[in-house]
Amino acid sequence: MGIRLYDERPEALLEAMLLIRAYEEKAAALQAESGTPGTCTAVGQEAAAVGVVAALGADELILTNHRSAGHLLARGADPGRLLAEVMGRRGGYCKGKSGSLHVSARELGVVLTSTIVGGELALAxxxxxxxKQLRRPGAVVCFFGDGAACEGRFHESLNLAALWGLPVLYVCENNEWQAFVHRRETMLAEGIAGWAGNYxxxxxxxxxxxVEQVRAVAAAALESVRGRGRPFLLEARTYRxxxxFEPDDQAYVDTDELAAWRARDPLPRMEARLLASGRCDxxxxxxxxxxxxAxxxxxxxxAIDSPYPALEELTTDVYA
Known part of the structure; x- marks a missing residue:
């Protein structure tokens, strides 16, 4: 499977979101049932991932964070190879050596996944x-969360990107939670997009x-980045x-807040829109x-049929 490029059909956006949801729920179920390595899911955030990725061209490069499955699958990743990677199998994108937190897929333009909070910001x-120096086409798209926006490297990275005129689309998936800490415990502002204006x-x-709104705004932002060769920050307000990290009983989450956001789940929301418009029955x-x-x-x-790496592969693909 290679890079997925999207046409204008809204049902293609729903299909991509359904795949991400099914994949992540399967990964979580495998962890609960059989002790498969845990993973950071982004259930509830599918519209942010699909909407942005659907706006990308073939030349765009992606750097992402520890909630990367949605970005990878939206870009065209093979779910079998992705799950094999999570399970430490040789058939995975990095031969089972990255797990879920460090996946890269060169053929998809996914440069890296960083488990260091905000690490992808500096690398982007x-x-x-x-x-820019090699005069290559396409923007660099960097996904990060609101927790990373509280890190010093967020400000350092945006400052340099503005100063040097770099073609970066920064995408903050503001999902209200920074690990086990609510966003309101770490910042006074209601959002982070305005911080970019200081640079x-x-x-x-x-x-x-x-998902449709995300795609439209992301497309306009990318047009600006490509045309002007300057950075743009897009903040997508969402909720996980x-x-x-699986397993997690969410005992720390306010039940009323969680229920309110469940009512805004992007998947049934898109299903209802397609049914109402007559695009799908x-x-x-x-x-x-x-x-x-299926x-x-x-x-x-x-993934199950893929073997584990052999012992002699322990030091292959290692730089030093």
């Missing part, structure tokens, strides 16, 4: 500088649970519906869900 600056960087805030959506379930089942079978 370097990648964008290389793109002369254009910015926008979007409903991160509306599962805990920080109930049978088509049911068939789409069945196809996605795809995830096949992915699990592939």
């Amino acid at each position: 600056t370097g990648v964008a500088l290389a793109q 002369g960087i254009d910015h926008a805030t979007v409903d991160g649970n509306d 519906l599962r805990g920080h 109930a049978g088509a959506i049911t068939a789409m869900k069945a196809a996605v379930a 795809q995830v089942a096949a992915a699990h079978a592939f």
Whole structure:
């Protein structure tokens, strides 16, 4: 499977979100059932991932964070290879050596996944500088969370990107929670997009649970980045519906807040919109869900059949 490029069909956006949800729920279930290595899911944030990735061209590069499965799958990652990677199998994107927290997929333009909070912000600056100096087309897209926006490297990275005129689209998936700490415990501002203005960087805030709105605003932002060769910050306001890291009972989460955000779940929201518009009927959506379930089942079978790396591979692919 290679880079996925999206057409204008809104049902393609729903299909991508359904795949991400099914994949992440399967990964969480495997952890609970059999002790498969845990992972940081982004259940509830699918619209932010799909909306941005659907706006990308083939030349764009991606740097992402520890909640990376949605970005990878939206970009066209093979769910079997991705699950094999999480399970430490040789058939994974990095031969089982990265787990879920350090995946890179060169063929998809996914440069890296950083488990260091905000680590991808500093690295995106370097990648964008290389793109500019080598006169390569396409923007660099950097996904991070609101927790990373509280790190010093956020400000350092934006300052240099503005100063050097780098083609970076910064995407903050503001999901209200920074591991086990609520956003309101770490910042006074209600959002972070405005912070970019201090560096002369254009910015926008979007409903991160509306996939079509995210795609439209991301497309406009990318047009600005490509045309002007300057950074842009897009803040997608969303919410993760599962805990920080599997397993996690979310005992620290306010139940009323969680219920309010469940009512804004981006998947049934998009389903309802497609039904109301006549783009899809109930049978088509049911068939789409069945196809996605079969795809995830096949992915699990592939991962299980993939062997573990041999002992002699312990020091291969290691720089030093």
